[in-house]
Amino acid sequence: MTHMDKMPPPKGPGFERVLQQIPVAAILPVKQLPITVPKSQKYAQIAASIREAGLIEPLVVARAPGQDGTFILLDGHVRLHVLKEMAADVVTCLVATDDESFTYNKRISRLATIQEHKMILRAIERGVPEARIAAALNVDVALIRRKRTLLNGICPEVTELLKAKHCPVNSFRSLRKMKPLRQIQAAELMIAANNYTVAYTEAILAATDAADLVDPASKKEPVGVTREQAERMKAEMASLQKNIKLIEGTLGPDHLRLVVAGRYVERLFTNDRLVRYLEKHHGEILGELRQIVAGLNQPGPSSEGLGEAEE
Template sequence: MTLVGKMPSPKSPGFEASLRLIPIAAILPVKQLSTAVPKSQKYGQIAASIREVGLIEPPVVARAAGQDGSFILLDGHVRLHVLKEMGETSVICLVATDDESFTYNKRISRLATIQEHKMILRAVERGVSEARIAAALNVNIALIRQKRTLLNGICPEAAELLKARHCPINSFRFLRKMKPLRQIQAAELMIAANNYTVPYVEAILAATDSADLVDPTAKKAPAGVTREQAELMRSEMVNLQKNIKLVEGALGPDHLRLVVAGRFVERLLQNDRLARYLDRGHGEILREFRQIVAQLTQHVPVAEVENGESA
């Protein structure tokens, strides 16, 4: 006897298999750009990039229902506006199989500072001039040179810690004044505090012993801070670093227990009999449970939840 199970229906693809060259006149935008957009820096960067290297990311469109040959623009309004200004009459597009008009770019992770530095280095190694990179990004060539030399004087361990972080370029300027071990400590403090701003790194530098500086003679007390205050700042920074280490030791296990407990509450609420019982006589508890599940879903990535279940 052969048992025939019901086969799951295959998921339909979200986009058509191939890119399509579409007349710009046949594309219907779903929003109107404000008059301020073409004057913005971001618009200028996109326009410069398209002029220098062409269109890298195709706009996303969907077929307009009941309008043969027409398409609704889901993503790429600025790019399409730039192409119109350049006199283009058609554009290569990615055609979605539905007309869900959500912002695709909100799912894009922007380049971290060190990642951008490495991309510029690779481009230069392949023969792209700094001037052309600056033109493509619509920035001053001096900024490209600053980004190209970003990690000069930064130890590999500190660079590894900060490789996925969005640190201002000037934060690295203060890190360079520290010796490698202190750079690592400073990077750990920045990550623990989730603070990569220039004033914060400058405060770490001010609280650094002269022996941990590349040039101890160049150390200057911050303006308006006495020697006693600077020493107190240094002492408090050392204590803060110790406390951060203590908290880090307990954070992982506590977070794992929180995830496992949250998943347990979520499974409890999937029991219809229990949910009805709580709704009848313990509505406040039920509301609290639902808030726990909602916060867990919002803040905990799927991978972390799965790790919690398997632990």
Template sequence: MTQTGKMPPPKSPGFEANLRTIPIDAILPVKQLPVTVPKSQKYGQIAASIREVGLIEPPVVARAAGQDGSFILLDGHVRLHVLKEMGETTVTCLVATDDESFTYNKRISRLATIQEHKMILRAVERGVSEARIAAALNVNIALIRQKRTLLNGICPEAAELLKARHCPINSFRSLRKMKPLRQIQAAELMIAANNYTVPYVEAILAASDATDLVDPAAKKPPAGVTREQAERMKAEMANLQKNIKLIEGSLGPDHLRLVVAGRYVERLLQNDRLARYLDKNHGEILGEFRQIVAGLAQSVSSTEAGSNKGA
């Protein structure tokens, strides 16, 4: 329900119910691809994928106003360019019911490193060769093997923490040198700092006790770092880990109190007389209240989306 207590109008579907095969000549791009794009690695990967397994994600188009049989290309410029280069004359498209010319890819969550690893494993289990996967992605077969064995030596708890994160493959190389408990701590530090880069994970490794490593004898001081700097880094990492635990302990109760207070404010704003009074006499306060309600709705929506994604 809205703040005035009225039911919101029903939402119309964003796309037509069925995919449509459209002549490529009838599709009007909304932008010109730079001349450097066909030479890029990403273009090569898309072209290789289409050649090997066909078009997986259909381009998104909208009907051109006042031009019967013509369509505006909203998303899929590279895919359409590849198909033209391959000599294709038609393409199967998803037809949007509006003509907003933003890229729909901004609304898509990109495949995380561990998710990509699981997809490669699943493909291999179903009989797809590593060579064909490499050809479809236009990468070296050695990289496919690296991705296939990504979680070797990684404990399940650390893998679960990082499953939706975009971590470089080489970050997992440093994690493998740590024992399971330290891997979990490292994953928590990476998430808290929102930093999954190789240098950061190497810094965590350097700040780890020898007893936290799979092979303590193999520990070497990082190049260019003195013993005093290494000790300071170790102390800072331990302090950060402690702060994470403290925040985790208070996060649940604080969030509950925020939800209760936000719901109360939301109920107040559903009172038309009160909303009119605030609008007339205390517009700034009303604006703050509405921001609280909007922020709460967004927070709850994000939490529910995360729960559904985990399920």
């Protein structure tokens, strides 16, 4: 048997290509919502956004084995609860086909700032007044107006980079003052540092050359920072940008090797004799290996936004 014969067949797509309209009654939740959830402000916001703008993010379901026409709900328990209260008959769903789809909730990205911006635009296009959206989401109408114009002056590449990130609205204000190429560099710095705060974006803006600003004449020296400190900040930012590019070149292969090694160690843990031996003679090493495996199986960070973000 050749090496190619031993290769497993390639996996197909994790989801069916076409969204399905599925009867609400045919969807089975996999968990019971706590009784406090329907009374929470977050639930009220989700319900209001569905009433005003419709279902922005489809439910994620999987076909129930051996039960034709029945689906298991993987993501969207709060949305489904709201739809049932609204007496909805059918709902738009994304149907998962991957065998590991039950871990979907570990990998999804909640409604981010840019996604929320698109939700608001969609509601406005449907004729919903800004004041009504603000009342539904329990925020000031001025915030809705700022979110409506969130991407004005932001280049498409930055929109793509930050589309799943939870950036404060005012962070985009600093980005808007930069030229497109510098906007992209700033977004990459934010992602590398996992820091999207207003203070961090203002620091990047302060370290930006006047030539990279939309209005060079508007550049101001940072309050409480000397010219020497500002120049050192620029140099450090440039060095960090260079290091990011170097790391990007090795991140993919390094992560692949880590995953392969981690899965191999995970398989070794199924050998009881080996685990007992390690516990007896190399307990410290065993603990480190277990931490590595646990890290590979841990869900990524997520945070909740407005609209339909939940669970």
